Amino acid sequence: MTHIAGPLRPLRIGFMPLVDCAPLLVATRMGFDRAHGLQLDLRRQGSWAAVRDKLLSGELDAAHALAGMVYGIDTGIGGPQAPMAVLMALNHNGQAIVLAPAAAQRLRAGATLREALDVPARRPQLAQTFPTGTHAMWLYYWLAAQGVDPLHDVQALTLPPPEMPAALARGDLQGYCAGEPWAAQAEALGAGARVIRSGEIWPGHPEKVLACRRAFAALEPEVATALTAAVLEACRWLDADPDHRARAARWLADDGAIDLPADSLRDCLLPPDIVPASARLRFHGDGEVNFPWLSDGRWFLHQFRRWGWLDADATGDDARVAEIHRLDSYRLAALQVGVPLPRGETRTSVLFDGMRWE
Incomplete structure (x- = not known):
């Protein structure tokens, strides 16, 4: 060099x-x-x-x-x-959407995303890391593609990524989109589960x-x-x-x-x-x-x-x-x-x- x-x-x-x-x-x-x-x-x-x-x-x-x-x-x-x-x-790539265990299990069992999140009975709180950032865009795109309006059916919160796993574990959130290692950390804590990786939403x-x-x-x-x-x-x-x-x-x-x-x-x-x-x-x-x-x-x-x-x-x-x-x-x-x-x-x-x- x-x-x-x-x-x-x-x-x-x-x-x-x-x-x-x-x-x-x-x-x-x-x-x-x-x-x-x-x-x-x-x-x-x-x-x-x-x-x-x-x-x-x-x-x-x-x-x-x-x-x-x-x-x-x-x-x-x-x-x-x-x-x-x-x-x-x-x-x-390298990001993921994480949901709380119960919602993730319902989704994997065949429920629609609206059913898994219990929309419209409630407006679940889902977090992203910056309002115009990539995590917000992946989350909004994924929600909308499955019939969930990200501007009205959910409450979108902004949190720094390291704070997200603990907030999910406390029940303050029902899910979030963030970069690694904070999706993996939610799984390690048993606080949530990855339901889709960002590279599956938009490969590359x-x-x-x-x-x-x-x-x-x-x-x-x-x-x-x-x-x-x-x-x-x-x-x-x-x-x-x-x-x-x-x-x-x-x-x-x-x-x-x-x-x-x-x-x-x-x-x-x-x-x-x-x-x-x-x-x-x-x-x-x-x-x-x-x-x-x-x-x-x-x-x-x-x-x-x-x-x-x-x-x-x-x-x-x-x-x-x-x-x-x-x-x-x-x-x-x-x-x-x-x-x-x-x-x-x-x-x-x-x-x-x-x-x-x-």
Whole structure:
């Protein structure tokens, strides 16, 4: 590995305690940041709202972020508005919807989701991690596809992911959508059961991204490219060998990134064979995972309109997504580290209910 001579540029990078923050930790442990002239200062955050606020204030230079959150901030839905940028995707898949044991058992026994949740007799409380984040989108999409209105039939709460298993165990919730290891932790505690993995809702869905303020990406393009290249190398390393993921699990536990034993984290990073290949957590896939597909951004804006958070006029979506997705810096970073680039800028996806998104 070639290290760039001269002083290292420090960058403050925020993350949440989820296994898909692994690329950032790997970048520091393996020295990929230093190889690109950077020194990443990783800062664990207590909530996605804290990630947002510190990004916008400049306390963080970039962050491990929910893909949907970036578009929510850029459009100003439900909070402060600011121009945002996506440098790359960090992973596909790796989340799950969990229900309390009784509801999960009824669903598995053949009840409809409305019957399992006892709708409309009550409005069950279901949690997500940020109102415009990916977990909210997977939960809402899954509910609506089965005849449950996420805006009226349930009460949607926002909780930091580490708090969700205990809230479910106390009976404060009937279910939630969150990233690993917090679905696995609910099962370990006997508080709930996974009923569907996010990669079964949308195989190969975008999940976490490397995000920053648009001004940072525009005013310091060389730094943004170097950061993208370093994290790209980390994502490739994670997918190169199962032992690499096992090592990453130990680092996540040893460094205090996630307050759970390494064995629990390893099981999330290396899911069992029963998980379909299309639903497995992926970090690289020869760059297919990391490319910031324009069609993915359009999907989130489409969902925001579906739930009434944006007006019906979608004529500006292409321009907005093109501003958010920093394709030029991604391509330059990919060329620097030898990651293949796709021919186009969009992809076709098919969700679990047959909806085809192009």
